[in-house]
Each structure stands twice: as structure tokens, then as C-alpha cells.
Amino acid sequence: MYKILKAEKLADKIYLMDVEASRxxxxxxxxxxxxxxxxxxxxxxxxxxxxYDREKGTVTIVFQIVGASTERMAGLKTGDSFIDVVGPLGNPSEFVHDNLEEVKNRKYLFVxxxxxxxxxxxxxxWLKxxxxSVDVIMGSKTKDLLILEDEMRTVAGNLYVTTDDGSYERKGMVTEVIKDLVVNQGKKYDVCVAIGPMIMMKFTCLMTKELGIPTIVSLNPVMVDGTGMCGACRVSVGGEVKFACVDGPEFDGHLVNFDEAMKRQQMYKTEEGRALLRLHE
Ligand code: NAD
Ligand code: FES
Incomplete structure (x- = not known):
């Protein structure tokens, strides 16, 4: 059993939990x-x-209520437990294994x-x-949905916050901030790392491609086994089939077929769609 040592609501439908999982x-x-x-x-x-806290033996997870299971999970309190926490799965971010001197020479933009x-x-x-020191753009629909701002401020070199409705800091989407930094302010970046909703990653990649900035995205398609066996997390990258759970979750964003990934994500939302996908796996 994996005990929950902290359960906190960060924003509407968004929860954070510290879970005991020392290994x-x-x-x-x-x-x-x-x-x-x-x-x-x-x-x-x-x-x-x-x-993660290696000394305390805890990992922190953040999740959004998107269906019945996550809704039930949001009801868990401090002291409750998960029957299973399997991991770590997937591959670490590229810079973890890259030559540190080379990493230090790169200008990173996180979105x-x-x-x-x-x-x-x-x-x-980790980079700090x-x-x-890296630049970070954080975007949310509105001020109330912004999460981990204080935490990010302590680790980011420069933090640019933007809200779609202008209720806090700048008004507009993350792509507008990228354009402002690179085109108007003349900032140069060697790598962009974009993580968020699929549609955001798609439009961020379209923009960084135009600006000539190599971009890494982290994909979170539906997963079942997490071991490369079931095919649920299949994505197309550079015309090749990849499994996000074992080949990713990070990929070259300029090669990802986002339209197909979004279509699969939508289909998984209905029983009929899931049956159809199983038929074509
Ligand atoms: P959201 O819809 O509030 O969007 C966040 C920001 O993305 C917006 O504020 C905006 O700046 C930007 N954005 C959205 N649409 C855009 C567009 N068309 N062009 C440019 N920028 C755009 O985000 P949310 O409601 O928190 O997102 C939830 C989604 O994120 C879920 O679908 C979840 O699966 C996904 N998610 C992905 C990961 C991952 O690892 N990739 C992790 C957690 C959640
Ligand atoms: Fe089953 Fe990736 S989750 S192959």
C-alpha cells in the first residue's frame, strides 16, 4: 500500500498529493x-x-478531474492509500543524460x-x-486555475505568466508570449520544452518551427499497461509508430502528428470510440 501523506486542492478540479513510495x-x-x-x-x-523527496521517500503527483476515476481519486484524504503506484516509467528528459557542460551552454525556454x-x-x-537558469512561460485560462506559481518562481530564471482572459499578469495564450520574447525582444533559444494540452503543444510547435527552435513535447495519451504491450498509447512521430509509455513520453514536437493524437484522445472518451480503436489496433 502507498500512503498519502498530503492531499491538497490546488484549484478547481486540480489536486496535489504526496505519496509514500520510497523506491x-x-x-x-x-x-x-x-x-x-x-x-x-x-x-x-x-x-x-x-x-520527489529522496530522503522522505515521497513522490508528488498532480491531477485534474477528467472522469469517474479521477473524481474518485480526488476524494482520497491524507492517511488513505493507493493499492498500486508503479514506476518510474518512461524515459527521463534528455538533459538528464546529456553532457552537463553542453546543457549549461544551451538556452532553454519552457512552456x-x-x-x-x-x-x-x-x-x-533539476536544471536550477x-x-x-531557464526562462519559463506559464499559461492558464484564468487566475484561479494557475497552479504552482510560487514553486516555479523559486526555480525559474525568468517567469512569464499569462492568462487567456487577462485576469492575472499578461493577457493571451502562451504562443503570444513566445512570439513577444523571440520576435519583439530578440531573445534566442536553443531548445523549447512545451508541456500542456495537446492543442497548446500543437500550436507551440507550429510557432517554434517557424522560429527555428527545436522543441520537445511530453505526450500523455491514454495508457493502459504502461509497458509497451497494449498499444493504447500509440502516437505517430515522424511517420513512425511510437508508444508514449516506453518510447516517450517526450518526443521531437516538430515530428509529432498532433491531429491524429487529438483524434485518438477524443475517441477514447466514448465506449463506441474505444471499441472502434480496439478493432483497428
Ligand atoms: P488549458 O486548456 O487551461 O490550457 C493551458 C494553456 O495552454 C492556455 O492558458 C493557453 O495559454 C495554452 N493554449 C491552449 N490552447 C491553445 C492554442 N490553441 N494555442 C496556443 N496556446 C494554447 O489547460 P488545462 O485545462 O490545464 O489542460 C488540461 C489538459 O492538459 C488535459 O487534456 C490534460 O490531459 C493535459 N495535460 C497534459 C500533460 C502532458 O504531460 N502533456 C500533463 C498534464 C495535463
Ligand atoms: Fe500500453 Fe503504452 S500504455 S503500450
């Missing part, structure tokens, strides 16, 4: 994810690791959209701990 906390790296299960019959829910801020945080934190 995962010891081994995990930014970019990796876990699959949690509430009980024997519970759905397997993949969640990117938002933070965090909505709940996607949670997986961006450990990456920016290794002496790399």
Missing part, C-alpha cells in the same frame, strides 16, 4: 511518470511525477500550459540545481 522516490528523474491504482478494480491512471505546469516543474528544478 520510486530514490530512482526517479524529471520527465518520468507513474501509474497509480486506487483499488483492485481501479483504473490505471498515468501521472507525470511533479516532484507550461495549465496542468502541464506539474511535469515542467521538476525539469526546471545543476546550475542552469
Amino acid at each position: 520510486i522516490a530514490k530512482a526517479c528523474q524529471p520527465g518520468e511518470f507513474v501509474i497509480v491504482r486506487m483499488d483492485e478494480r481501479g483504473e490505471r491512471i498515468p501521472l507525470t511525477i511533479c516532484d 507550461a500550459g495549465g496542468v502541464g505546469t506539474a511535469p515542467v516543474y521538476p525539469q526546471v528544478k 540545481e545543476h546550475g542552469v
Whole structure:
């Protein structure tokens, strides 16, 4: 059993939990994810690791209520437990294994959209701990939905916050901030890392392609086994079939077929769509 040591509501339908999982906390790296299960019959829910404390043996997860399972999960309190927390799964972010001197010479721009801020945080934190200062753009629909702002402020070199409705800081979408920084302010970036809703990653990639900035995205398609066996998390990258759970979750954003990924995500929302996908796997 994996005990919940902290359960906190961050915003409407968005929750944070610190979970006791010492083996995962010891081994995990930014970019990796876990699959949690509430009980024997519970759905397997993949969640990117938002933070970890190797000494306390905890991992932090952040999730949004998107259906019955996550709604039930939001009802868990401090002291409750998950029956299963499997991980760390997937591959760490590229910079973890790259030559640190090369990483230090790169100018990074991180783009965090909505709940996607949670997986961006450990990456920016890791880079700061290794002496790399990065620029971060955080976007949310409205001020009330902005999460982890204080945490991000402590690890980001420069933080640019934007809300779609202008209720806090700048008004507009993350892509408008990218354009402002690069085109108007003349900032130069070697790598962009964009994590958020699929539509945000798609439009961020269209813009960074135009601006000539290589871009990494983290995909979170529907997952079932998390081990490359079931095919549920299939995505097309550069015309090749990849499984986000074992080949990703991070990919070259300029090669991802976002339209297909979004279509599959929509289909998984209905029983009929799921049956259709199974037929074509
Ligand atoms: P959201 O809809 O509030 O969008 C966040 C920001 O993305 C917006 O504020 C905006 O700046 C930007 N954005 C949205 N549409 C855009 C467009 N067309 N062009 C340019 N920028 C755009 O985000 P949310 O409601 O928090 O998102 C939830 C979604 O994020 C879920 O579908 C969830 O699956 C996904 N998510 C993805 C990851 C991941 O690892 N990729 C992690 C957590 C959540
Ligand atoms: Fe089954 Fe990736 S979740 S192959």
C-alpha cells in the first residue's frame, strides 16, 4: 500500500498529493511518470511525477478531474492509500543524460500550459540545481486555475505568466508570449520544452518551427499497461509508430502528428470510440 501523506486542492478540479513510495522516490528523474491504482478494480491512471523527496521517500503527483476515476481519486484524504503506484516509467528528459557542460551552454525556454505546469516543474528544478537558469512561460485560462506559481518562481530564471482572459499578469495564450520574447525582444533559444494540452503543444510547435527552435513535447495519451504491450498509447512521430509509455513520453514536437493524437484522445472518451480503436489496433 502507498500512503498519502498530503492531499491538497490546488484549484478547481486540480489536486496535489504526496505519496509514500520510497523506491520510486530514490530512482526517479524529471520527465518520468507513474501509474497509480486506487483499488483492485481501479483504473490505471498515468501521472507525470511533479516532484520527489529522496530522503522522505515521497513522490508528488498532480491531477485534474477528467472522469469517474479521477473524481474518485480526488476524494482520497491524507492517511488513505493507493493499492498500486508503479514506476518510474518512461524515459527521463534528455538533459538528464546529456553532457552537463553542453546543457549549461544551451538556452532553454519552457512552456507550461495549465496542468502541464506539474511535469515542467521538476525539469526546471533539476536544471536550477545543476546550475542552469531557464526562462519559463506559464499559461492558464484564468487566475484561479494557475497552479504552482510560487514553486516555479523559486526555480525559474525568468517567469512569464499569462492568462487567456487577462485576469492575472499578461493577457493571451502562451504562443503570444513566445512570439513577444523571440520576435519583439530578440531573445534566442536553443531548445523549447512545451508541456500542456495537446492543442497548446500543437500550436507551440507550429510557432517554434517557424522560429527555428527545436522543441520537445511530453505526450500523455491514454495508457493502459504502461509497458509497451497494449498499444493504447500509440502516437505517430515522424511517420513512425511510437508508444508514449516506453518510447516517450517526450518526443521531437516538430515530428509529432498532433491531429491524429487529438483524434485518438477524443475517441477514447466514448465506449463506441474505444471499441472502434480496439478493432483497428
Ligand atoms: P488549458 O486548456 O487551461 O490550457 C493551458 C494553456 O495552454 C492556455 O492558458 C493557453 O495559454 C495554452 N493554449 C491552449 N490552447 C491553445 C492554442 N490553441 N494555442 C496556443 N496556446 C494554447 O489547460 P488545462 O485545462 O490545464 O489542460 C488540461 C489538459 O492538459 C488535459 O487534456 C490534460 O490531459 C493535459 N495535460 C497534459 C500533460 C502532458 O504531460 N502533456 C500533463 C498534464 C495535463
Ligand atoms: Fe500500453 Fe503504452 S500504455 S503500450
